[in-house]
Amino acid sequence: MSSKRRRALARGLYLVAVGAVLLVVLFPVLWLVLFSLRTEVESFRMPPRLFVVPTLQNYVDLWQSKFLRAFENSAVTASATTVLSLLLGVPAAYALSRAGFRSERLLSLWVLATRMAPPIAFGIPFFLIYKEIELIDTRLGLVVIYLSFNLSLVIWMMRAFFDGLPRSLEEAAYIDGAGVLGAFVRVTLPLCAPGLATTAIFCFLLSWNDFFYSLILTRSDALTAPVAIVNFMNYESWEYGKISAGATLIMLPVVAFSLGVRRYLIRGLTAGAVKG
Amino acid sequence: MQENHRRRLPRRQFLRGALGAGGVLAAGRLAAAQTRTTIKMMQVSHAYPAGLNAQLGEFEQKTGIKAEIDLMSFPVLNQRADLELASGSGAYDVIQMVFIRSGRWIRAGWAEPLNPFLARDRDVDLPDFVAGAMAPFRRGDTIYALPWLADSTVVGYRADILDKAGYAKPPETFEALHEMAAKIHTRETAGFVTQDNLHWIWPNWLISYGGAFFANVPDDLTPRFDTPEAVKTAEMFTTLLAKYSAPGGAKLNSAVVQAIMQQGKAAYYLDGLGGVQRIIDTTKTQLADRIAFGNTPSGPRGHFPQLAVHGYFINRASKKKEAAWEFIRWAIGKQTMLKNALDHGHMACTRTSVLNHPEFKKKFTWRGSDLPALHEAVMKRAGDGYMAFRTIPQFPPIGDRVIIALTAIASGQTSAADGMKALQKDAEAILRKEGAPMKS
Numbered sequence: 147m148s149s150k151r152r153r154a155l156a157r158g159l160y161l162v163a164v165g166a167v168l169l170v171v172l173f174p175v176l177w178l179v180l181f182s183l184r185t186e187v188e189s190f191r192m193p194p195r196l197f198v199v200p201t202l203q204n205y206v207d208l209w210q211s212k213f214l215r216a217f218e219n220s221a222v223t224a225s226a227t228t229v230l231s232l233l234l235g236v237p238a239a240y241a242l243s244r245a246g247f248r249s250e251r252l253l254s255l256w257v258l259a260t261r262m263a264p265p266i267a268f269g270i271p272f273f274l275i276y277k278e279i280e281l282i283d284t285r286l287g288l289v290v291i292y293l294s295f296n297l298s299l300v301i302w303m304m305r306a307f308f309d310g311l312p313r314s315l316e317e318a319a320y321i322d323g324a325g326v327l328g329a330f331v332r333v334t335l336p337l338c339a340p341g342l343a344t345t346a347i348f349c350f351l352l353s354w355n356d357f358f359y360s361l362i363l364t365r366s367d368a369l370t371a372p373v374a375i376v377n378f379m380n381y382e383s384w385e386y387g388k389i390s391a392g393a394t395l396i397m398l399p400v401v402a403f404s405l406g407v408r409r410y411l412i413r414g415l416t417a418g419a420v421k422g
Numbered sequence: 423m424q425e426n427h428r429r430r431l432p433r434r435q436f437l438r439g440a441l442g443a444g445g446v447l448a449a450g451r452l453a454a455a456q457t458r459t460t461i462k463m464m465q466v467s468h469a470y471p472a473g474l475n476a477q478l479g480e481f482e483q484k485t486g487i488k489a490e491i492d493l494m495s496f497p498v499l500n501q502r503a504d505l506e507l508a509s510g511s512g513a514y515d516v517i518q519m520v521f522i523r524s525g526r527w528i529r530a531g532w533a534e535p536l537n538p539f540l541a542r543d544r545d546v547d548l549p550d551f552v553a554g555a556m557a558p559f560r561r562g563d564t565i566y567a568l569p570w571l572a573d574s575t576v577v578g579y580r581a582d583i584l585d586k587a588g589y590a591k592p593p594e595t596f597e598a599l600h601e602m603a604a605k606i607h608t609r610e611t612a613g614f615v616t617q618d619n620l621h622w623i624w625p626n627w628l629i630s631y632g633g634a635f636f637a638n639v640p641d642d643l644t645p646r647f648d649t650p651e652a653v654k655t656a657e658m659f660t661t662l663l664a665k666y667s668a669p670g671g672a673k674l675n676s677a678v679v680q681a682i683m684q685q686g687k688a689a690y691y692l693d694g695l696g697g698v699q700r701i702i703d704t705t706k707t708q709l710a711d712r713i714a715f716g717n718t719p720s721g722p723r724g725h726f727p728q729l730a731v732h733g734y735f736i737n738r739a740s741k742k743k744e745a746a747w748e749f750i751r752w753a754i755g756k757q758t759m760l761k762n763a764l765d766h767g768h769m770a771c772t773r774t775s776v777l778n779h780p781e782f783k784k785k786f787t788w789r790g791s792d793l794p795a796l797h798e799a800v801m802k803r804a805g806d807g808y809m810a811f812r813t814i815p816q817f818p819p820i821g822d823r824v825i826i827a828l829t830a831i832a833s834g835q836t837s838a839a840d841g842m843k844a845l846q847k848d849a850e851a852i853l854r855k856e857g858a859p860m861k862s
Binding site: 185186187190191270273274277282361362365366373376377378379380381382383384386 | 462464466467468469490492493494495496497498501502505509511513514571676677680681684685694696697699700705706707708
């Protein structure tokens with residue numbers, strides 16, 4: 147066998163292996179999507195049929211239920227939290243990276259305090275406080291909670307990115323007449339775009355997928371999609387069609403968002419891994 | 423030109439008109455004020471509240487009260503109801519009384535006694551509720567909730583498979599059930615399936631073999647998990663789960679069990695009546711016409727089918743108790759219940775009049791199995807009081823511990839004797855901590 151053919155064979159085997167791994171990893175997702183496009187009779191038919199006429203009925207049923215409102219709540223709270231977390235957290239991270247506070251280490255540690263205990267530890271206190279200040283079942287209430295958790299993530303992640311950036315770049319900007327804010331906005335932030343994208347995705351995911359606080363702190367008006375899906379588990383049976391259609395819809399924004407910023411995401415995740 | 427011909431409105435006529443309009447407006451506001459009372463209710467997602475939602479317009483028109491029903495899954499309901507009630511928020515006026523939490527909620531004073539309302543509004547017709555459905559919500563003469571759902575344990579089976587194995591009807595004793603399960607069980611079709619709420623299913627065996635959870639409810643709550651009856655029935659029950667059930671035996675939830683029956687992967691099903699609708703729904707399974715129903719088996723001491731009841735109660739922290747009562751009165755009314763049964767497939771009804779209604783009988787008699795009669799018999803039987811062990815305030819943590827013990831035995835982590843001994847110890851500790859009476 148010539149080396150060219152051997153290389154082609156190796157490449158073929160490699161592609162088959164990648165395909166097999168992808169199939170295993172993505173099969174649950176594929177199954178979920180297929181389930182959402184079948185009637186229940188088809189979903190439970192034994193032996194299962196590979197090809198069936200797809201139906202959008204599960205999505206229509208979902209559209210006609212209160213799920214849309216929950217989906218909107220998820221989108222609004224996750225987006226608002228992401229934006230606010232970045233607006234507040236990025237300057238804080240920059241300050242911690244550059245200002246050289248005396249108690250900077252202690253301060254950084256305290257920033258992490260909200261993530262030091264499991265969410266359930268804060269559940270009851272938050273419920274009681276929210277009950278008093280009438281923030282239960284409001285989007286604002288959820289945003290405030292998510293913000294308290296996401297800020298530490300933003301500060302710690304972004305600080306690492308700022309630390310990795312040479313100060314000389316900002317100093318050059320100062321020489322050119324820029325102020326601290328100008329150098330930060332025009333020089334530092336653009337260079338940290340991959341970090342910002344990565345952090346934004348994590349913030350969005352944490353809020354978007356939150357189940358616990360939505361369970362505890364909402365009733366019906368501010369209910370988010372993850373809890374709304376669970377509510378299709380009826381007492382007498384589960385509405386599998388709606389559950390799978392809802393889960394497919396929940397995945398879509400995250401997939402779209404991740405695809406949109408994937409270039410930055412990969413750069414952000416690997417930043418600092420290899421230094422030349 | 424038209425402007426010139428327009429007649430000027432005399433002042434007196436204007437004032438009269440304004441007064442009239444004001445009057446109409448005021449009357450409108452009064453009517454609006456009457457219809458402005460809004461109550462909130464929380465309960466599990468189910469066919470029954472779906473039916474209530476469909477009829478809410480009628481309720482609002484009749485009473486001028488607007489009702490909002492928040493539906494949620496059972497785990498979410500348990501979590502939220504505890505939190506709302508414990509915090510005294512009063513955000514929900516009417517809440518589903520969960521059978522096994524009734525003891526705790528009533529003891530904590532979170533449920534408003536319904537006696538004054540019942541004394542006034544006789545049309546509720548209390549004797550129409552089957553005894554077993556009312557029992558969990560009575561404490562002495564005080565009634566705290568009214569039942570909308572009673573889930574009785576029944577048996578669903580594949581008549582074609584049992585016929586082939588030589589069984590014209592399902593086994594009448596647990597011994598015979600075990601023999602049958604061994605005979606019909608194959609890799610493709612399980613001989614027995616049930617749901618993972620094992621503290622509800624196992625007592626079918628336990629009590630009919632003379633065992634009990636506690637010595638004498640409510641006066642003596644000494645646990646009875648280390649008795650020979652408890653060990654024997656735990657062994658029998660977990661053997662079925664381990665050897666003759668579908669993969670996952672002790673951890674199949676009700677929805678999965680139904681899916682297994684829908685797929686034809688099991689021949690015998692012991693579960694609540696509430697899930698029956700799904701396995702005989704021809705839009706959900708091709709096997710519906712091969713399913714038949716029967717009674718749960720009996721043991722040496724008799725027949726003790728289990729019953730789980732859910733009701734509606736008024737949250738004591740509610741500021742709209744009158745409106746909340748009006749809602750409950752309507753929601754468990756005869757007409758409402760019958761309509762929910764016929765239009766929304768709610769079979770697990772609690773009223774004698776509904777269970778014996780000709781249309782109800784016709785709708786829920788399946789392949790010769792008179793499910794309404796089966797259900798009514800279980801409710802009457804449970805009226806004897808053998809279900810009281812599930813409504814003591816300490817039941818939820820003990821129930822959870824029972825599930826852990828039975829799962830451990832079924833999975834071979836421990837023997838029945840050791841598993842029950844450990845359960846006994848834990849149950850004693852829980853009850854001691856709660857200050858429960860343990861006399862023996």
